[in-house]
Amino acid sequence: MDLIRKFGASVLVTVGRMGVMGLFLVKTVLYTVVPPVKIGRVIKQIHFIGFQSLVVILLTGCFSGMVLGFQGYYSLSRFGSDAFLGPMIGLSLIKELGPVLTALMVTGRAGSAITAEIGIMRISEQIDALELMGLNPYRYLVVPNFLAAMISLPLLTAIFDVVGIFGGYLIGVKLLGVGIGTYFGEMSSYVATKDILEGLYKSLSFGILINWVCCFKGYYTSIFTGFGAEGVSKATTQAVVLSSVLILVWDYFMTGLLY
Amino acid sequence: MIRIEDLHKSFNGNAVLKGVSFEIAKGEVIALIGGSGEGKSVLLKHIAGLMKPDKGRVLVDGNDIASSRGKYLNELRAKLGFLFQGGALFDSMTVFENVAFPLKEKTRSGKREIRDRVLKELSNVGLSGSEDRFPSQISGGMVKRAALARALVVDPEIMLFDEPTTGLDPLIGLSILRLISSIHRELGFTGVIVTHEVPRVFDIVDKVAFLREGKVFAYDEPEKFMASTKPEVKEFLAGSLGRPDPEGPAIFQPCAHPQIDFGH
Numbered sequence: 001m002d003l004i005r006k007f008g009a010s011v012l013v014t015v016g017r018m019g020v021m022g023l024f025l026v027k028t029v030l031y032t033v034v035p036p037v038k039i040g041r042v043i044k045q046i047h048f049i050g051f052q053s054l055v056v057i058l059l060t061g062c063f064s065g066m067v068l069g070f071q072g073y074y075s076l077s078r079f080g081s082d083a084f085l086g087p088m089i090g091l092s093l094i095k096e097l098g099p100v101l102t103a104l105m106v107t108g109r110a111g112s113a114i115t116a117e118i119g120i121m122r123i124s125e126q127i128d129a130l131e132l133m134g135l136n137p138y139r140y141l142v143v144p145n146f147l148a149a150m151i152s153l154p155l156l157t158a159i160f161d162v163v164g165i166f167g168g169y170l171i172g173v174k175l176l177g178v179g180i181g182t183y184f185g186e187m188s189s190y191v192a193t194k195d196i197l198e199g200l201y202k203s204l205s206f207g208i209l210i211n212w213v214c215c216f217k218g219y220y221t222s223i224f225t226g227f228g229a230e231g232v233s234k235a236t237t238q239a240v241v242l243s244s245v246l247i248l249v250w251d252y253f254m255t256g257l258l259y
Numbered sequence: 260m261i262r263i264e265d266l267h268k269s270f271n272g273n274a275v276l277k278g279v280s281f282e283i284a285k286g287e288v289i290a291l292i293g294g295s296g297e298g299k300s301v302l303l304k305h306i307a308g309l310m311k312p313d314k315g316r317v318l319v320d321g322n323d324i325a326s327s328r329g330k331y332l333n334e335l336r337a338k339l340g341f342l343f344q345g346g347a348l349f350d351s352m353t354v355f356e357n358v359a360f361p362l363k364e365k366t367r368s369g370k371r372e373i374r375d376r377v378l379k380e381l382s383n384v385g386l387s388g389s390e391d392r393f394p395s396q397i398s399g400g401m402v403k404r405a406a407l408a409r410a411l412v413v414d415p416e417i418m419l420f421d422e423p424t425t426g427l428d429p430l431i432g433l434s435i436l437r438l439i440s441s442i443h444r445e446l447g448f449t450g451v452i453v454t455h456e457v458p459r460v461f462d463i464v465d466k467v468a469f470l471r472e473g474k475v476f477a478y479d480e481p482e483k484f485m486a487s488t489k490p491e492v493k494e495f496l497a498g499s500l501g502r503p504d505p506e507g508p509a510i511f512q513p514c515a516h517p518q519i520d521f522g523h
Contacts, residue, residue: 124347125345129349131336133413135364
């Protein structure tokens, strides 16, 4: 009976926290659409989330494209279809790998930092200080990250796709001998605007998701994950894990919806 | 100016405040003292509107801060300044930027006006020359002074101090208390000081509120409080003055330095 009671209590706690998380998203969206917006902080966060993620996106994109070049050629050449290497790489990156891998890289790099920053502000009472000054912590801490992520993720995804396609070109054309005209010509025949938009819709939604989870975990650090440095550490770990899992789960639903 | 009415607060079924009631007149500074875990900081955060009570009211100028929301809550908070125990300075900003922050965000003052105001406040708290340092680059006492400057820069009517001297050496702690006293003389704010600095804080306050078992056990002027015959008060004072036996001699001399005349 005690086990059932404990299980019931933990379910109630989990559902309660999901409710708090849902309300957090609602408040974030509300304070985003209702002015004023701290434009200076948005620009600063675009620099942090977007610009400072460029190197990791360039590297990941390039090597992802190169791996796709090898694996794609290996698979397609078995069926005598290596001419379709270009569309295969293009569609894989633009519709799927670009948005997902970009989101995962940004989660690890920027998302964890955002959680840690807001979490430390929470445990050192800096958020309380903001509230006591009559200022809205959402407008200072959450909304700028929200807008910055929505702007940065699609742009980073586009860069990832371009660099990935170039990586595939290096391997497929330069190394494995697929014709350059074949590579790019077939790609333009098979990659439609709809495919590009699908990738961008995914990246936009991933940006919202990353910000929602990472800011929430930081904001509620001492309440849900404990106090002090350990609380911040737990919040950061949970933010990265939850964001990553939700990206993959949401990717499935988006793919089904846009299919 | 501040009236607490039958305040109750529990955390996870553990009752911390069990019916706290008292009143602070305009311009008065009181010390909120008591043993560890008695709820002093919890009570202070209720006055600031950072916590909501389970029962009871916290009236600031006749308005219940506990039930206020949005614009009304911000209007009440505009009268408040709060000195957090750890300072709560924004650690990615310099001392100057921290003190200027409320002026930039809450007023329409120009850059020059803000600069002049910030430098004046920093000078008042003895931090001239430290404007460009970050909180991690200054000592604990300097952090408290910078946080005090930030709280005072918007001319609050009410100042709340959460253990302003905790973690500081005795000399620096004394200088903080002296600073609070001199600024109070200049600005005339209503103040609440949560502190363990007993009896040093008695020299700078008008009244002492002693929290015990979730209620205000005694609320008196410092002289009357020190002369109280209640065993609980005597026991607390004995612990503060280093006397294991309330009737016996002190283990140490609490006033190894001359008494400071704060001019009251």
